[in-house]
Every structure is written in C-alpha cells, then in structure tokens.
Amino acid sequence: MPELPEVETIKRDLAKLLAGKKIFNISTNTPKQIRPSLKTVKKNIIGKKIKGVKRRAKLLLIFLEDNLVLGVHLKMTGQLFFKKNTEPKNKHQRAVITLSEGKELRFNDLRKFGYLQLIKGKKELDSTLEKYGPEPFLDLDFVYFKKLLTSTSRAIKIVLMDQSKISGIGNIYANDALFLARVNPAKPANKITAGKAKKLYNSIHQVLKAGIRFRGASDQSYLDALGQKGSYQDHFLTYKRAGEKCFNCGAKIKRIKLGGRGTFYCPICQK
Template identity: 45%
Template sequence: MPELPEVETIRRQLDEVLVGKMIKKITVLKDKSFCGDEKSLVDCKIERVGRKAKILEIFFSGNSQMLIVHLKMTGQLVYVDGKKRIAGGHPTADWVSNLPRKHTRVIIDFSDGGKLFFNDMRSFGWMKIVEKVKYESEIRNSAPDVTDKEFTLKYFSNLIIKTNKVIKQLLMDQEMIGGVGNIYANDALYLAKVMPNRKTNSLSRKEIKKIYDSIKMVINKGIKYGGASAANYVDTKGMGGTYQNYFLVYKKDGKKCFKCGEQISKIKLGGRGTYFCPICQK
C-alpha cells in the first residue's frame, strides 16, 4: 500500500507536469473507480496538485469543483506524453507497460496529447469529483497530517494522554494522525527505542518527545528518497522510491539490529507485521 511519502512523491511529480493542462476527455472504464459526472471537468484547466494525508487533490482554475484521488491498496497513477513518463503508487509492470491495460480504470486525456492513467488491480482506490468548499470544510475537521504544522508536540502529547491504546496502533490511526503507515510506524518506534506494543499511558514525557521526533524524521527521510517501492521486479528506470534501502527494522526479521547486533523480531499487532529489536526497544 502506498504510504504518505510515496503519495507526496507522485504529487510533486504530477504537479510539475499537470499544471496548466486542459482536460479534453475522461473515460471511465470501471464505474466503481470514479464518482461524479466526468463530463463536468471537460475544458477545465489544472491549477495545482495538492495532498492531504494520502489523498491527492487536483485543483482547477476558476472552478468550484476539484478532483480527489485515493490509491488505497493497489492504485497507481501513470502519466504519459511524447517525451515523459511518470509513475507512482503501487509498483507493478504497468509502470512501464503500454497503457491502457487490464487494470486501467480511468483515462484522463489532455488537450496537448498527454494522458493520465489510473490503474487499480483490486479496485479499492477511487477518483471523486467534489465541491471544493465542502471538501475544505471537511478537511478542517480531520486529523492533522504528520507533515502539517498543526501536528505539534503538544497535539501529539495530548493525544497520548487522552487515549489508552497500543502506541503503534495509535500512530497508524488515521482519525488521530494522518499519514503514518506500517513501514514508518515500525521504523519510528525503533528510532525512539520504544516497544511497539507499549500502552500509551506507560510512556514517559521523554519517550513521547522521542517518538514525535522519530516520526518526523522517518517521514522526511521517506519523502527525501521518494518513498519505498517494494516490488523490485519492475524495471522502473529510475522511477520509484529507494526508501526500502534505508528500512531500519521493517521487514528485517532475522537480520541484525544496526545498533546492537541482536536479531530483529517479528510479531503481529492489530493484524499487521510488527518489527522490533528486543534489546534496543523497551
């Protein structure tokens, strides 16, 4: 599943190529993948591409509507024109194949000949046309994203104090904090030297501060390396992230801890693979 750094990476790349482009036609190949009247966006000009947590936001000049995209488990976006190809999201061979293919759900044609393909193998992802005003008021009430300035140490400490949850599950609870998925939750707790199954009410002030700093650190590192693309069978030609080369504990079970040499352990927590060093993390 694409995590926040992967979504931020594709956002930056799309923002570079899509701004100023005019939509010529939208072809919906699977109804479930697109919500709204696709014809209403014909002739709309893209103003910018934004992001809130893992939702990509496409804004149009002088338009009260916007298009939002969630890639969910297996969604991917591939932009193609005569000179360029940009791919992001779930990594499969479709990043480099001729499109459309079997899993193409929506095609957006631009007036200059460029095309944006939304592919989604399992079809949990979506594109939705929404009213900008309504969307923005909903966003204001949602949890801050870890990269938002509203995500302060004070906000984080208050969350911990008022909930009594397992720390790793709190970090991944999108209703509390936007954008921390499994990879980054595991690595942040390793950096903070805190066991993933600790209850939040057992954490000291010092540990809370360390977890907060570690989340920021791993997410920023993820964005710096363009996120992670775990499927290395794809000939990505330089596309795709490299954060997988910098994983600290995620998927490192049986390997040696960088700090102490002990073997990294794996357990299941809330159904998700959880990795930690039994010596370094308390």
C-alpha cells in the same frame, strides 16, 4: 502502497507536470472506483483546466477551475502515471484522464481499493478533509502529540497509524519511527514517558523526511508519477526485516501482528 512520503513525491511531480493542462475526457473499466459516478465526474471535469495539486494525509487533491477538486486515493496498490498517449498501458489500468498536448493521467490499481472522487466546492472539500488529524510537517505540535498519547491505552503503533489522530503515517514509517525512538510498538500509548514521547515525535519527522528524500518506498507496487522507483526500501530500519539483525544491537528483528498488520521491531532495543 503509499504513505505520506510516497503521496508527497507524486504530488510534487504532478504539480509541475499538470499545471495548466486541460482535461479532455475520463474513462474507466471499473466504475466502482469513480465517485460519485463516472457520469457525474465526466459532466463536471471535461473542459476544465488544472490549477494545482496538493496533498492532505494520503489523499491527492487535483484542483480544477470552478472550485472543483479531483481527489485520488491510492490505497494499497494505486499508481498515478503521467504519460504520453502513445505509451503502452499498464495491465492494471483502471481509469484514464486524457489531457491537452497528447498527455494522459493514468490510474492503475491492481487490487481496486483506490478511487477517484469529485469534490464540488469548498464546503464539500472541508467535509471530505475534516476526518484527518494534523499534518506532521504543518500542524502536528508536540503539546497535541503528548496529549494524544496520554489520552488512550491503545498500542502506540495503532495510534500513530490512526489517520483521524495524525495524518500520513502508515505501516512502514510507523515501524521505523518506533525503532528510531526505541519504543515497543505494542506499548500502550499512555504508558510512554514524556521523554520517549519527545523522541518519538522527532523520529516521526525523521523517517518521513527520509522517505521523501528517497522519493518513497518501492517495496511492492509504488512508483512515482513518471513510473520511477523510490529507494527508501533500501533504508528500511525494521520493516520487512524479520529474522535479520537489528542495526543497533544485532539481535534478531521480530515480527508480530498488531491490528491485523505485520509489525516489526527489535525485542531488545524497543521496550
């Protein structure tokens, strides 16, 4: 599911909901999704208090006492729900962390691509996060962005979605940012002019901000920590709009494949 705006929405909610809660237990029916193992995670986190919640790229980071961090990656269909232990469980529930005050943190994941990962200590945290490129709202500056584009002939959309180059952009927001900037998704990154690069840089921030404002895109399985839908799906510019009219020129939005992913763009506006 989730790209930067969706994970950010969950993070902001969980930061409030989880602060100060104590972990009583963790259980799973899909041990493959618990790293390094259920046994190790259990041994380390039971009895620990939750200190805070952060996000790096599309990875959620739940900070515990004793320099422990529980990383959660939702991949395509993961959900993280904060619920009362009396509420009915989801059909695709994969793991549960029971908390103080009769609360639970529930990890649902239809396709089982996501995972929970125990990270011990600062060194391990650093090595876990070192693969990620700059954050759009923190340290992604235009000088870096411009240089990144001139450094490769890969299709610009592939570059935008490369987490080692820029963090947090996935398929939905890549498509929409490219539309806003009027850049063709298949265009080699190093063929993009400085002016267009600036436009694209601004568009990335614009679509991610919109995503956060609408609390994410609930197109398929994404729901926030309380099980509520976001509404960015009502504001898609190109994503999933193949055959529909371009909001700028009225031409038909086209769908192609790029890097194996569905790619949507206006063939008239995006050159």
